[in-house]
Amino acid sequence: MRDTITSFANNTIPRKFARFVAMISLVAGLGACSTKKPPKAPTPNGQQTATLNLTYGIRVLGIVPMPSGFVPNAAYSPIWLGQENEIAIVGESNGESGILGFSGPRLLNKRVIAADSDLHGHMLDLAPSPARAELAIALSRPDQNRLEIIARSVTNQTADRLIASVDGNFDSAELTWLDPMTLALLLLPPPIPQQLVAPGSIIVSSGGLYLIKVGNPIQRLDGVKCALSQ
Secondary structure, eight states, rough: OHHHHHHHHHHHHHHHHHHHHHHHHHHHHHHHHHSSSOOOOOOOOOOBBBSSSOOOOOOOOOOOOOOOEEETTTTOOOOETTTTTEEEEEEEEEEEEEEEEESSSSGGGEEEEEEEHHTSSSEEEHHHHHSSSSSEEEEEEEGGGGGEEEEEEEEOOOOOOEEEEESOOEEEEEEEEEEEEEEEEEEEEEOOGGGSOOTTOOOOOOEEEEEEESSSSOOOOOSOOOOOOO
C-alpha cells in the first residue's frame, strides 16, 4: 500500500507542477496581450503621378497629363510665372529641350513658352527673373561658337532681349539672378578627349564664373578674393 501511495504521490506532483507552470504562462501571455500597443495605422499615401509622389495632406490644384513624348526634367522644380497664374515645366521631347506653360482652371490651358527649335540653339539652363516676368535662358549656338544669355518675356515670345554673349562652346551652364538687374553665370567647357592631351600638359578651361549686369559688358571673375568669414 505504501508503495502504491508513494507511486501515486510521485506521479501527482509533476502533473500539478506542470499545470501550475502552464497556468503561469497563460496568465503572462494574456497580460502581455493586454499591455501590447496596437500597431500604428500606415500613413495614407498621397496622390501619385508618373514623375511625382505627392506628400499627403497638401492641396492639389490639378493634375494635368503631359503631352505625348514630353518628359519633365527632374532637375527643375515647377516655376511660377507672371502673377503666379501660370506654371512652367522644363523637359525634353524627341531630344529637344523645351518649356511648357500651364494655366487656367485646373491648369488645363497649355502652351510652349520656349523650345530649342524656335530659339535656334540649345538651352543649357534657365532662371526666372525676381519679378517672374521673364526667363533668362543660357542658349548654346555651337554653329556660331557662341553662348548667349537671352531674356524671354512670359507674355510676349517675340520680344526676346540679348543680355550677354560669350564666345566658345560649353558643355553646361548655370544661371542665377542675384538681384533684378544682375545675373551670375557659371560655364563649363566640353571635356577634352584624353587622347588629345599631350603628356605633362595643363588643361586650361575656357569656362569660368561671370557677372552680368543688364545693360553693361559681361565681366569674368578671375581670381575672386574674399575675406574669410569669422
